[in-house]
Amino acid sequence: MLAIKNISFAYDKKEVVKEVSFIANKGEYIAVIGESGCGKSTLLEIIYGLLHIEKGEITWDDIKLLGPNYYLVPGEPFMKYLSQDFDLMPFTSAAENVGKFLPNRFPKEKKARTKELLEVVDMTDFADVKVKNLSGGQKQRVALARVLAKEPELLLLDEPFSHIDNFRKNNLRRKLFNYLREKNIGCIVATHDSTDALSFADRIVVMKEGSIVAENSPQNLYKKPPSKYVASFFGDVNEIALNKINTTENSKKTILLYPHEIKINSKATIEATVLQSYFMEGVYLIEVLFKEQILFVHHTEHLNKNTKIHLEFDSETVALRS
Numbered sequence: 001m002l003a004i005k006n007i008s009f010a011y012d013k014k015e016v017v018k019e020v021s022f023i024a025n026k027g028e029y030i031a032v033i034g035e036s037g038c039g040k041s042t043l044l045e046i047i048y049g050l051l052h053i054e055k056g057e058i059t060w061d062d063i064k065l066l067g068p069n070y071y072l073v074p075g076e077p078f079m080k081y082l083s084q085d086f087d088l089m090p091f092t093s094a095a096e097n098v099g100k101f102l103p104n105r106f107p108k109e110k111k112a113r114t115k116e117l118l119e120v121v122d123m124t125d126f127a128d129v130k131v132k133n134l135s136g137g138q139k140q141r142v143a144l145a146r147v148l149a150k151e152p153e154l155l156l157l158d159e160p161f162s163h164i165d166n167f168r169k170n171n172l173r174r175k176l177f178n179y180l181r182e183k184n185i186g187c188i189v190a191t192h193d194s195t196d197a198l199s200f201a202d203r204i205v206v207m208k209e210g211s212i213v214a215e216n217s218p219q220n221l222y223k224k225p226p227s228k229y230v231a232s233f234f235g236d237v238n239e240i241a242l243n244k245i246n247t248t249e250n251s252k253k254t255i256l257l258y259p260h261e262i263k264i265n266s267k268a269t270i271e272a273t274v275l276q277s278y279f280m281e282g283v284y285l286i287e288v289l290f291k292e293q294i295l296f297v298h299h300t301e302h303l304n305k306n307t308k309i310h311l312e313f314d315s316e317t318v319a320l321r322s
Contacts, residue, residue: 001024001025001026002023002024002058002154002186003023003058004022004023004047005021005056005057005058006020006021007019007021007056007058008054008056009042015210016042017039017042018211019055020056020210020211022212022215024186026154026186027184027186028186028187029177029189029201030188030201030205031191031200031201031204031205031218032188032190032204033192033194033205033206033233034207034208038207038208038210039207040207041158043190044157044188045081045083046067048076048079049066049067049068049071049074049076051068052069053067060078078154080150080156081155082144082147082158082160083158084158086139086140087143088142088143088146090130090131091130091131091132093129093130094123094128094129094131095118097131097142098117098118098149100146102114102149102150113149114127114149117145117146120148120176121176122141122175123138123142126142137163137164137165140163144157148185151183152185153186154186154187156187156188158190159190159191159192160191161173161193173195173196173199192233194233197233198234199218202217203216203217204217204221206230206233213230214227214230221234225256228256235259236258236285237258239254239256240255240293241255244291244293255318255322257313259285259296259297259298260283260298261313262311262312262314263311264286264297264311264312265310265312266310268312270290270311270312271310272310273289273306273309274286274304274305274307274308275289276305277299277302277303277304283298283300284301284302286298290311297311
C-alpha cells in the first residue's frame, strides 16, 4: 500500500502541491484529474522520487520512501514512472526499446515477453521499426510497453494517451487497464481525460491549485459532484438556481445538472429559446436561453435558432443534488 501523508512541495517558494494525502491500495487504479498547472504531474514526480519534499512523507508498506536527497538514482524497484517525454532510444527498434531492461541470459523468454507487451499496446506490426521513424502516438505506446517490462507493483502514468489518435485510444485503454488488473499492478494516472477516470478508475482524486478538493469513486463523483469545477471534468454542466426551476423555492441555492438530465418536453410548462444546435455522437447539444441564462440540453433532433421549447428537469436528480 502506498500512503501519501500531508506532502507539500514548492518551486521558488511557490507551493504547487499543498498538504496532499491519500492512500493507493495494491492493484488499485487511481485517476488524478485537474486543470493544467494544478500540480498533478508534480505529484507523480514526488511519488517516484524525482523531487524532494520538506513537508509530509510517503510510505510503501509502512516503509518510508526517502527521495532524491538520499538516492543517487531516483525511483524505487517496485514502481515505474512514464512521463510525457517518453525517454526512448531513437536509433533502436520498438522491440529493442521494450526489451532494454529484460535480462539477456534468457533470450527466448525475453523475446516472448517483448512480443506480449507489444501486443498489449497494439504495436506488434512495428516491432522492428526504429523509434525515430515512429509517430508521437506510436512512441507513446512503446513507452507504455517498456515501463511494464519488469511488471512493477505500481505504475505512475502522466497523460499516457495524450498523443494517441481517438480511434485507437479506447481499445488501447481497455487492453492496458485489463492487463494491469490481471497482473494486479496498481496505477496512478494524471489525466485531464474523463474517459480515463470514469470508465476505468477505482477512485478519482481531483486537484485544484495544488490541493485535493474531492476524492471518491467515479460513480459517486459523477452522480453527486461537490462543485461545478469537479463536474466540469465529466463534460458540459449547467449550474442553475433552484428558484428558477421551482418558483416556491426562496433560497439562492444552485444545482448542477448535466445536459442529458434536462429534457425537451412539449407538455412541460418551463419555456426556453433555442440559440444553437451542435451535433455530437448521436445526439444534439442544444444551447438554449432560459430566464436570462444559457443552458445546454441534449435532444435527439436538430432545432432551429429562436425555436420556442419547453424544458423538463429530472425531479429525482434535482432532489438528489439539492
